[in-house]
Amino acid sequence: MLKENEIYFKDCLEGMKELPDGSVDLLLTDPPYNVSNTTKIVRNGGKFGKAKTIDMDFGDWDMRTEMNGLTKANFPLELPLNCIDLLSYVGDVVLDPFSGSGTTLISSEMRKRKWVGIELSEKYCKIAMNRIKVVSEQNVLTDYGVV
Numbered sequence: 001m002l003k004e005n006e007i008y009f010k011d012c013l014e015g016m017k018e019l020p021d022g023s024v025d026l027l028l029t030d031p032p033y034n035v036s037n038t039t040k041i042v043r044n045g046g047k048f049g050k051a052k053t054i055d056m057d058f059g060d061w062d063m064r065t066e067m068n069g070l071t072k073a074n075f076p077l078e079l080p081l082n083c084i085d086l087l088s089y090v091g092d093v094v095l096d097p098f099s100g101s102g103t104t105l106i107s108s109e110m111r112k113r114k115w116v117g118i119e120l121s122e123k124y125c126k127i128a129m130n131r132i133k134v135v136s137e138q139n140v141l142t143d144y145g146v147v
């Protein structure tokens, strides 16, 4: 069974099975793109030649994302902070099944939520744990206190 305030180095499809029913209040995540080798993205040209509709087929979700450039893929802190403020309460449990470098988890810690992270890359699990340690040790609770 997965415990709160931990990051699990595993495939989220396996990890989420270990979460008890009703144990998560908010799922906030940033999944990788092009995760299936059967991915198809179809753009139909609209006015001015720009894409109007996009159909995606993620197939069986059967391929791991590439790790290169992950630091560019992590989202800015204010994004999860705003979502957490709007969509959860102090003490709630926030799950990020693609936790990467831990931006959602850090935001949860800053907002006094409990959190669970699941991540396929051991390297990014460690990066995330270090970032969270800084927040909790320094008790940094301002929006921009952590990089």
Ligand SMILES: C[S@@+](CC[C@H](N)C(=O)[O-])C[C@H]1O[C@@H](n2cnc3c(N)ncnc32)[C@H](O)[C@@H]1O
Residues within 6 Å of the ligand: 010, 011, 012, 013, 029, 030, 031, 032, 064, 065, 067, 070, 073, 074, 075, 097, 098, 099, 100, 101, 102, 103, 104, 118, 119, 120, 121, 124
């Ligand atoms: C776009 S990144 C997330 C970035 C994150 N929001 C951050 O702030 O760093 C997506 C992450 O999903 C992870 N991932 C991909 N497939 C996964 C899976 N099946 N289970 C768990 N994590 C997975 C990748 O290793 C990557 O770190």
